[in-house]
Amino acid sequence: MEAHATSQDMQALHIASIGAGSFGRHHARHLSQHPLVGQVTIVDRDGARAAELAGDLGTAWTSDLASITPDAAVIAVPTEAHRAIAEPLIAKGASVFIEKPIAGTDTDAAALVAAAERAGVILQVGHIERFNPAFAALASQARGVTHIAARRHNPPRPVPPVVDVVLDLMIHDIDLALTLAGAMPRTVTAQAPDGGTESAIATLHFANGVTADLSASRLSPVTERVLTVHDADGVWRADLAAGRLARTAGGAIAADEAVAPRDNLFTELDEFVRAVLGGPRPTVTGKAGAAALAVAERIRAAIATSSFQLSA
Template sequence: MAGTNPLRVAVVGAGAFGRNHLRVYRELQDAGCDIQLVAVVDRDIAVVKKAVADFGIAGFDSIEACLDTVGKLDAASICVPTVHHAVAAEPLLAAGVDLLVEKPLAANLADADRILELARKHERIVQAGHLERFNPAVTAARRYLHRPMFFEAHRLSVFTPRSLDVDVVLDLMIHDLDIVLSLVASPVREVRAVGLPVLSNKVDIANVRVEFENGCVANFTASRVSTERVRKLRFFQPHQYLSLDFARQDLLMIDVAAAAGMDPAQLAAMAQAAQAGGQHPSAGLSLTKVAVEQGEPLRLEVQAFLKAVHERSAPVVSGEDGRAALALALEINRAIAAHAERTGL
């Protein structure tokens, strides 16, 4: 990504997500990438001071102060709480800054549309921060995609006090919603969902069934009150079953052409045993552990964003993609609310 002048980059929001963005930008700069990390913005002065000390950059408590002082910015990551995404995006887009906005794109569709309208008005790039799209196992799985008809997604996490400004659907499940939407490429026909608050005042665990117009069905389970961490996606398509582990970045593929009469649960059990090394495929089944080139999804995401900025090209995960995932997540939340009302929860 060579250029006449390095891209001048800032990070807005220096919490856990923001510090990771700062780290990745600095690593890319140190590796010779044509960028310069110049500033961090956060309302918490102590957080700003630590980031300034750790990364040797300018620090500010407001976007306006940053723009007034550092001069031209080319790109920025927005890592503030979701409810503040649109407010943070507005002055940056007006100043001609391209944005990588952490997921979810916004807290509601009105804010998402505001961000996208401003991006069009100022001819700026907005990339939605769905970093699991850049997981090497997802990238590998796309090569074998032909007609997925059934998905099973599980994303379980132990409870932490972060991201409690949103529910588990907007916090965790939205990763899988975005991936499945991109793989199915068909409008949603029906949503059924149930969810419960457990340790917070928002929904902490949810189970969802989505049917698409093309007949594909996807089941999603997300929990942030689990005793274990699980990030897996399985999908079935004619003559093939694929099992993807986000954390391990591995992909298992089973050719099921000879598996007439074997139900999905049996295939899933086979795949789980094979991944653990405890079972070999049955006669007539071809099992392959697909070669996956390992990599940090956030680094790959940031590199893709910087490439789009340099080349003035469409981002891999567009703002419109982010809006689509948000729209489905909000529809799911409405279904959860309707179920709770029906059942008196």
């Protein structure tokens, strides 16, 4: 069942990497190579899959989460299982990193946030675009934001995600919009030709006067991840996929530069590890993850009640 790791595991921090699927494998790889992590245990209900990944990385593994007591856990499993896995870990005093969205419902998200506060542990949510260098550069320089436009379009995937396009793609830009606006939206409107399964558009209006137009699709012939932000002095355009940031002021291009790349996944996991060890508070807290989910749920509800019609 469980393979016990070797001498490197004598260090203090023991992290469970839960979920050995396509994305969970990347989490596990980074954790197994992190200099501040002493032991990693791969956890997956498919024991053969967990054992294979653990063998590749030289870590421990188990298919029985209850058999281990990690200091922290990174959860990359289907969204509907987030609360059921995270809540018992938190109750035992483990800090938790949960892939976005934080949970399947607002109720589950609120329960996880409350549980982490009671236990006094770290709860971080994997909104990875916060760690995109192009966004970080824009967010640090934009002043007096008035309008945000986000376009996140992907080609169809061979195996479509279980969640709809709002929870899969748009939620990234919901989180970025909330960060730039510095508030929750007062009103939300949204439409989608297919009920929001593969494409959706939404508009957020904030009490401070900021507006945000969001567009997400899983039907595009090309990949687009572009964020355009109007502020008091001009317009920023961040190409989050290409890693470029352009600035227009007075109708002329003031700057258009490549932003130095980094491994965004490692950066957010490194922040989590350091927070667990007593470092600074994570950038994306459980409350931030719950806020993004709450807006996503409002968008989904607006789509469900809209009368969007495709033009002839």
